[in-house]
Amino acid sequence: MRLRGDLLVVVMCFIFVLGGCGQTSNNAKDDTWDQIKEEGKLVVGTPGTLYPSSYYPENSDELTGYDVEIMKEVGNRLDLNVQFEELGFDEMFAALQSGRIDVAPAGLRGNTKKKFSYSKPYKYSYATMVVREDEVDDFTSLEDLDGKIAGGAATTVYSDIARKFGAEVKTYGNVTNDVYLRDVENGRTDVVINDYYLQMLALKALPDLDVTIQPDLKFYRSNQHAVIEKNADRLKEKINGSLTDMKQDGTLTKLSEEFFAGEDVSEKPEENIRTIEDID
Structure with a gap:
């Protein structure tokens, strides 16, 4: 059952997961982008319950949010249809490993950094x-x-x-x-x-x-990225190119201000923020 949009409020970091193509070994050929381009579809993991990043507005069946709209725009700029798979946070990386999805919005830490690749940050x-x-x-x-x-x-x-x-x-x-x-x-x-x-x-x-x-x-301090399979270098290049263009033409700022009450989360915060040792 979906709750009212004004109650769908965030806790976590979201994860863009690129799957459907399976995993490649460290020495395997990077054909992820070719397969996605051939299918014309990018499968994105998202919770669907986290306002303002991934949620359903009240009385609406259309998924939206900061992460959702960013991925829709990336898909548009890459001439791909974006399909969303609704998953809980703890399911995201497993879905990426299994090939169920292709991308997911998230911060990266620990072994995750070694197992996956990730785009430049689009949220700080x-x-x-x-x-x-x-x-x-x-x-x-x-x-x-x-x-x-x-x-x-x-x-x-x-x-x-x-x-x-x-x-x-x-x-x-x-x-x-x-x-x-x-x-x-x-x-x-x-x-x-x-x-x-x-x-x-x-x-x-x-x-x-x-x-x-x-x-x-x-x-x-935390950053949000589009997380993808480890060796998908060409796909990473395509996503980074889209995010760079979106920052330069003001799209990231516009989306941020729309979903974060006028705040620009695409800019690094200047506050004095405590670092925590042994937390990656």
Whole structure:
């Protein structure tokens, strides 16, 4: 069942996954682009439940969002039809490995960087915490996570950060962000760590919740990429060319301002942001 558009609010990073072509070994010929071009279709993995990156507006059956519209525009510039496969975050990389999809929007870390290739960034951000309004002063540093319960997906970097600083992580499947935030409000969890822009929009969409962003904590710079199979160099070149043109002609800025309340996430933030050691 699809929820109302104003409740479809983000938690994660999304992943563009190029599949359908299978994987190539390190020495295999890169024929991914030829196969995609011949089929005339690019298959993109996306959650479909995460506002404003991938969601269904209220009373609409048409998928939209920042990541969705970027991939539609990339497809248009490459003369390809874009087909979306709705998948939870934890399913994305497995779908890419199996060849079920061709691309997915996501940040990359750890072994993921070695297993896949990825485009230049089209979104820059950093992490923040959502906590109960009357407990803002209880979270003045990351070290205050010790002993707390954090809501998150099982394999995200945000859950890794929570665990690193001593929090227990309550994991969720492919749910909308109102579920995470309501659990903070009702005390089932204490905190949600996630992308700043997504948290900001989530709170705007759910103004009645007694939760807020801790304003003084900014940490873990993150980038969003189009993730593809390891040796698909020509496809990577095509996607990067489209993203470069979209930045230069203002398309990325226009889409960002449309979906992020006037903010340009295609520009690097200048804030003083804490780096976290041993978190990739």
